[in-house]
Amino acid sequence: QVQLQESGPGLVKPSQTLSLMCTVSGGSISSSGYYWSWIRQHPGKGLEWIGYIHYTGSTHYNPALKSRVTISVDTSKNQFSLKLTSVTAADTAVYHCARDYFDGNSGLRYFDYWGQGTLVTVSS
Amino acid sequence: DIVMTQSPDSLAVSLGERATINCKSSQSVLYNSNNKNYLAWYQQKPGQPPKLLIYWASTRKSGVPDRFIGGGSGTDFTLTISSLQAEDVAVYYCQQYNLTPLTFGQGTKLEIK
Numbered sequence: 568q569v570q571l572q573e574s575g576p577g578l579v580k581p582s583q584t585l586s587l588m589c590t591v592s593g594g595s596i597s598s599s600g601y602y603w604s605w606i607r608q609h610p611g612k613g614l615e616w617i618g619y620i621h622y623t624g625s626t627h628y629n630p631a632l633k634s635r636v637t638i639s640v641d642t643s644k645n646q647f648s649l650k651l652t653s654v655t656a657a658d659t660a661v662y663h664c665a666r667d668y669f670d671g672n673s674g675l676r677y678f679d680y681w682g683q684g685t686l687v688t689v690s691s
Numbered sequence: 692d693i694v695m696t697q698s699p700d701s702l703a704v705s706l707g708e709r710a711t712i713n714c715k716s717s718q719s720v721l722y723n724s725n726n727k728n729y730l731a732w733y734q735q736k737p738g739q740p741p742k743l744l745i746y747w748a749s750t751r752k753s754g755v756p757d758r759f760i761g762g763g764s765g766t767d768f769t770l771t772i773s774s775l776q777a778e779d780v781a782v783y784y785c786q787q788y789n790l791t792p793l794t795f796g797q798g799t800k801l802e803i804k
Contacts, residue, residue: 613784613796613798614798616792616795629791629792630792631692631792674725674727674729675746675747676793677746678741678743681741681742684740
């Protein structure tokens with residue numbers, strides 16, 4: 568059973584950088600057919616896809632956040648991470664990491680495993 | 692971006708009755724070359740991450756009860772729960788995977804009447 572666990576500071580000051588790690592267990596982050604995504608959920612609101620990374624290091628970001636986001640992967644530790652710069656109160660949200668299944672032939676993709684999520688509050 | 696709009700925002704249905712949630716995309720998510728709709732449905736219970744229910748707009752993920760029925764095509768989709776059970780209380784999201792950025796509806800909160 569694949570499990571994902573987010574970790575990182577729960578409080579970040581405005582203008583600083585939000586940094587989160589996702590540790591994958593029960594499966595290899597280098598498995599083919601999968602990407603690894605970050606998705607956030609503002610309090611009481613819907614879901615916003617931030618971006619994904621492939622174990623090869625290939626990334627794709629949401630244009631709305633692209634200028635501030637970096638997702639990286641460490642295959643030796645089975646982890647991937649999120650950095651979001653210049654945060655404001657609008658970045659306060661629960662941040663989830665998720666496994667992103669993708670079939671390149673059909674285009675089918677879905678998030679099949681998620682972390683529980685970690686609340687990050689941006690406040691001075 | 693493809694904007695996904697769900698209706699209603701909240702819904703209260705009696706146990707055993709039918710619940711229907713609507714999802715509309717700002718542009719078609721039907722891919723003509725394979726005649727498939729690039730749409731998924733997720734269920735999120737309180738304190739839990741979302742769980743995949745349906746993909747290709749109508750294909751249930753293995754293990755999902757058959758009371759969950761996805762339908763629609765192009766820009767208009769529905770998720771129907773044919774006979775509401777107490778454990779179905781949750782927020783439901785539609786999501787398109789036709790184009791990046793991947794986008795979700797705002798969610799529909801389903802409660803027991």
